Amino acid sequence: MRIWVNGGLREAGDAVVSVFDHGLTVGDGVFETVKATGGSPFALTRHLDRLTRSARGLGLPDPDHDEVRHACAAVLEANPMPLGRLRITYTGGLSPLGSDRGGKGPSLVVALAATTRRPDSTAVITVPWTRNERGALAGLKTTSYAENVVALARARERGASEALFANTLGQLCEGTGSNVFVVVDGQLFTPPVTSGCLAGITRALTADWTGAQEADLPMDVLERAEEIFLTSSTRDVQAVHRVDGRELPGAPGPLTAKAMRIFEEHAAADPDPLPV
Numbered sequence: 001m002r003i004w005v006n007g008g009l010r011e012a013g014d015a016v017v018s019v020f021d022h023g024l025t026v027g028d029g030v031f032e033t034v035k036a037t038g039g040s041p042f043a044l045t046r047h048l049d050r051l052t053r054s055a056r057g058l059g060l061p062d063p064d065h066d067e068v069r070h071a072c073a074a075v076l077e078a079n080p081m082p083l084g085r086l087r088i089t090y091t092g093g094l095s096p097l098g099s100d101r102g103g104k105g106p107s108l109v110v111a112l113a114a115t116t117r118r119p120d121s122t123a124v125i126t127v128p129w130t131r132n133e134r135g136a137l138a139g140l141k142t143t144s145y146a147e148n149v150v151a152l153a154r155a156r157e158r159g160a161s162e163a164l165f166a167n168t169l170g171q172l173c174e175g176t177g178s179n180v181f182v183v184v185d186g187q188l189f190t191p192p193v194t195s196g197c198l199a200g201i202t203r204a205l206t207a208d209w210t211g212a213q214e215a216d217l218p219m220d221v222l223e224r225a226e227e228i229f230l231t232s233s234t235r236d237v238q239a240v241h242r243v244d245g246r247e248l249p250g251a252p253g254p255l256t257a258k259a260m261r262i263f264e265e266h267a268a269a270d271p272d273p274l275p276v
């Protein structure tokens, strides 16, 4: 496995950043996870745009898109695989041992791991911890992800693959690494970005392609929704067959199955769908 670190490809064992990197010491970094099928990244332009938005949110310099594209292409070419998870990490770089960022410039790492296609449906749990829709990091894809680590570990303990958060107002927000859609009275809804969720790329494409509406939804919508599904770069559209103790028999239900089909068809037709 060959990994891009600060300007070139290295063998995985030699692909290292400093112990003084601000991404390591305080989680001062941003990232993207991109699906790569047969060596081709999906929606790379949207991922690079979001990387820039996240970097700006942390006050990091804009990443050089040409450099990041070059790094992604080099890593994908060096490590052929049918389905890969391409990970772009961009951090505050060498810094003092505190929350002040150093002045040496950011670190850029592009790594890749082989993965397999997710099952068509999965179990999720809800967790008591909240997303803070008013926090400094709301909506940014940062490497300060330990809250997600804790919540996902709870989900695994309970035989689930994802944990769903409410925001501080008790509204449905998102999962540790996914967005959520629900069907209520035959209509498809997803929480708005103002709920504090990440502006997921799969979420935006799914909403555009299916006509799903944004709506503030109380957390207990999960107790009555006719269908529930998750979206993310690694899951695409994935049905939920259990939420906490509630079974949703027949998942994927009709609207979820339709969303899965529509997403697959559109994504196959256009591997880099640009924002309109």
Ligand SMILES: Cc1ncc(COP(=O)(O)O)c(C=O)c1O
Residues within 6 Å of the ligand: 033, 141, 174, 175, 176, 177, 178, 179, 197, 198, 199, 200, 201, 202, 203, 231, 232, 233, 234
């Ligand atoms: C917190 C969070 N929400 C939602 C998503 C889904 O976003 P995307 O569809 O862009 O992968 C992710 C990405 O993994 C995430 O980390």
